[in-house]
Structure formats: structure tokens, C-alpha cells
Amino acid sequence: MSPKKPNGISTTPCQHCPLRDLPHFRDFSSPELDFVSRFKTGELAVESGSVILMEGSHSAHLYTVLHGWAFRYKTLEDGRRQILNYVMPGDLVGLQGTVMGEMQHSVEALSPVTLCVFERSRLNNLFTDHPTLAYDLTWIAASEERMLDNHLLSIGRRTALERAAYLIAFLYSKAKAVNLIQGQTPIPVTQQHVADTLGLSIVHTNKTLRKLVDRDLIRWTDKGCLVLDNDGLSHVAGWQSDEKRQRPFI
């Protein structure tokens, strides 16, 4: 089930990928599975807080998250940071670097993270031999774009309270779909992360989150944010959630 590689790291064979069973992801045909399992060249395990990909780097790899939380971000020269999106199991990381030559953003782990490593050089084969997977890639990119659209709408046009509620409800539902949250698992972010996502200062973020706490919608713990009332959050955010549909991943 978990064969040891020469370096002693145990890897998960794609045939037994735990994500594949989730209803969130579409089923793969046998040839697709074969290809992906040859496409995968190893696994990468990083600890919480480490930088997985760096803005400006030229990575030869492409990753899919297997376990854990991470986030994408950009920074201005004076240090101002903007978190762009959060990355969870099944999400692709590093496509920009692969397709466009150079990473335009960084990726950092929010928890211990395991990634499947793919060889950039074999990406051509994916397009030539597996059109269904190529379509999936486009699907994934379009879907990522949709999330950014929503985030942009949020930062640009929602109030601070709406923004905060929207972000947490979004993270909650996305994490739930990939079993990252079961029962009372907190979302492993600090208020600094929330602030850098919402485009607010940390002080004002604290005061805004406090309102959500006072309304019994969330609770803040030393491990992160606990969601108590997701419907209440969505209501504050003025958000009717999209229908849950199956999506592909690679």
C-alpha cells in the first residue's frame, strides 16, 4: 500500500490515492490513472510555515496537494503582502511556473503539507496523449479563475464584515469538500493571514472578527478559526453557495 522509496519516504500510489474516492472528484479511467501514476515522480513533504514555491523561481516541477493547507501570495517591495487564494488537497500548484516560465507568486504551507510531484517535461505527453486530462487542466484553470473573480468582488465591493464572513464560509465549504474539516477542526490561519487576504490591517481585522465571534458564528482558538454557524456566515456575507458539482484533479 505504501511502498518505501530508496530515500525512505513512503509514497502513495495513485491507484490508491485517498482523494480519488471522494465524491468531490470525478472518477478516472484506467488509462488515465496509469498515465498519472507515471507522471508522478515522487512526493514532497514540507512542514508548516515553509515556502513551497517562491516568486521569481523557475521550478521544473508541478505539484498536486495530497495533504494539508497552503496559500498563494504576492508581496510588494515594501513588504505589503496579499494572499491570493488557499490551496487544499486536490489543488494544483505551480502551473503558472510551468506554463509561463517563471512563478509570479509564492506558495507557503499553513500546516504540514504533502505534495505529489510531477515532471514538467512530461506535460507535453499529457496534451498529446490524454485529451481528457488536458481538458481537466483547462477546467481547473478556469475554476481557479472563477474563485479569483469572487475574491476580487469581495475585496472590491463588500464591507469588512461581509468580506470576513465570506472568506471563512468559503474556506469552510472548500475544506469540507475534501475532508480537511471533520467535526471541530479549526481552519489553521492566524488573524494576520485573514488580514492579508481581505486587504485590511490586522487591528481592524481583529475588531471585525470579534463581531463574528460575538454573534456566535465563529470561535477563535490558538489553532485557528472554528466555524460554529456556516449558514449564519453565508447570510452575513450575502452569499448563496454554488451547487456542489464534481470536479477533476490531476
Place this chain on the structure above:
Amino acid sequence: MSPKKPNGISTTPCQHCPLRDLPHFRDFSSPELDFVSRFKTGELAVESGSVILMEGSHSAHLYTVLHGWAFRYKTLEDGRRQILNYVMPGDLVGLQGTVMGEMQHSVEALSPVTLCVFERSRLNNLFTDHPTLAYDLTWIAASEERMLDNHLLSIGRRTALERAAYLIAFLYSKAKAVNLIQGQTPIPVTQQHVADTLGLSIVHTNKTLRKLVDRDLIRWTDKGCLVLDNDGLSHVAGWQSDEKRQRPFI
């Protein structure tokens, strides 16, 4: 050169597409060109101000802009609008609707716009028979994502003045690359558009743009925004164009 279709609309054959000659776009092989020209089923001409695609619609079509300016946007229920990005010749429109079933944003023309119309149903052939074009699609989607990342950074972390300067410099350079701007062509936006892009009120947008006018960086005309000093704008925005940035290495 411009054969008349039965409906009387003259169309541009892909073999003589004026965009193809721009250095901004890569050359197509003959088979690619043949496919695209069969993929294209017609042209759509809309006037300034009309809505090309509507949020929530299920369009059977996919478009590429041939002439003109447009923009993508989303609205909240109470009418607050966020402009997500601007669309210019060579840009793909409607991929989300095609790939994900339903449009999650709207698209509106800023000027008279001509679009090439593609049949959604033939998209499969693109993936199965033309891997290089499939790769291009992914490239385009990744590139769009990169622009959204930058826009998000801007709205979230730049000051109002920086934001405005960045937006105008961005539009200017993008338009220049596809010959939409030659000499003294204005960017055909109102201050309301700028406000809805930057996430500011129209009053404050006006006062911010005034500062750029007072510094002789732009001029505002009844047709839109004239760029007088693009380098000056980039400087205010704190924007080193991508090529000049320092990058880390190991």
C-alpha cells in the same frame, strides 16, 4: 478578402486575420489555422454598451475579440459592481461558460466590438486533435489568472493613487500590444468604470485621478483617458515591469 455571408455580415477569414501578424501573437501552423477557421462559425458585432454575455447564462458559444474594448464584471444583489478585467483583441471570452456550464460573470462592450464566434460543441475536437491548441488554452487561462493575481494585489494592498496609476499603465501597455492604441487614442472608460475596477467610490476616484492629471501623467477627455507619461504612471504605481525585477536564485 471579406466574403459576404447570407446575412450580409462580412467576415474575416482566419487566414487573413489581422491579429495574426502582430508580434504579440505566436504563429500558427497550417493545420492549426485550418482547424481554427473551421472552428469559427461566424462573427458577432455589438455596439458600445451592450452586454455580450450575462451572468447566469448558458452560452453555446465561445468568443475571441477581433476588434474593440470590453470588460468582465460581477455584481452583488444590491447593485454594487466589480469590474474584474478588461478584454481586448485576441482575448478569449466565455471559456468559463463553456467549461463550467454557466457564466459566473457578465461581459459588456466599451466600444463597438467584433467577436469571432466558435461552437462550443467542437471544443472536444480541439482537445483530441490539436494538443498544441489545447496547450494554448491552458496557457491563456493561466495568463488570465496571473492578471487577476496582480489586480487582487493592487486592490488589496495598494493605495488609491497607486491603484489608479497601476490600472491605467496596465491598460495602456496591454492595449498598445494589440495596436488598440496608436498615438493619441484614449482608453474608452468613464470614471465610473475606473471606480468599479479599483473598488472605490466615484467621488474619490475623481479626486484621485485629478492628482494624476495635475502631475501631467494623464489627461481626461470626453472619450476617455489619455496617457501622457506611461513611465511616470508605472513609477507612481511602484511597478517594475516584469522583466526588470530582481529574482532570487540558489
Place this chain on the structure above:
DNA sequence: CGGGACATTGACGGCACTCAAGGGGAGTGG
């Protein structure tokens, strides 16, 4: 000539920023 779209400007209030100080928990070292 009236009406609509857009730019402009002033007044005023509030949301969000910076500065500053303090508390609690976890980890480290004496």
C-alpha cells in the same frame, strides 16, 4: 429647451489605519 450622462467640488461623517500598550500561551534556557 428639457433631460440625461458624466465630470467636478465642498461638506461632513465614519470606517479603517497607525501607534501604542498589555495579556496569554508555548517554547527555551538557566
Place this chain on the structure above:
DNA sequence: CCACTCCCCTTGAGTGCCGTCAATGTCCCG
């Protein structure tokens, strides 16, 4: 076991950026 440090959350005070309201001017068009 207790200081000490670091990180994170919390709260108050004061300032200012930016939002709303309101009024005016210009241009275009019916």
C-alpha cells in the same frame, strides 16, 4: 521551576482616507 522571549490576540486613542450627500457645470441629444 521560573525567568525570558516570541508570537499572537486584544483593546484604546487619535488621525485620515474614503464614503455619502448634495450641488453645479458641461456636453450631447431628442
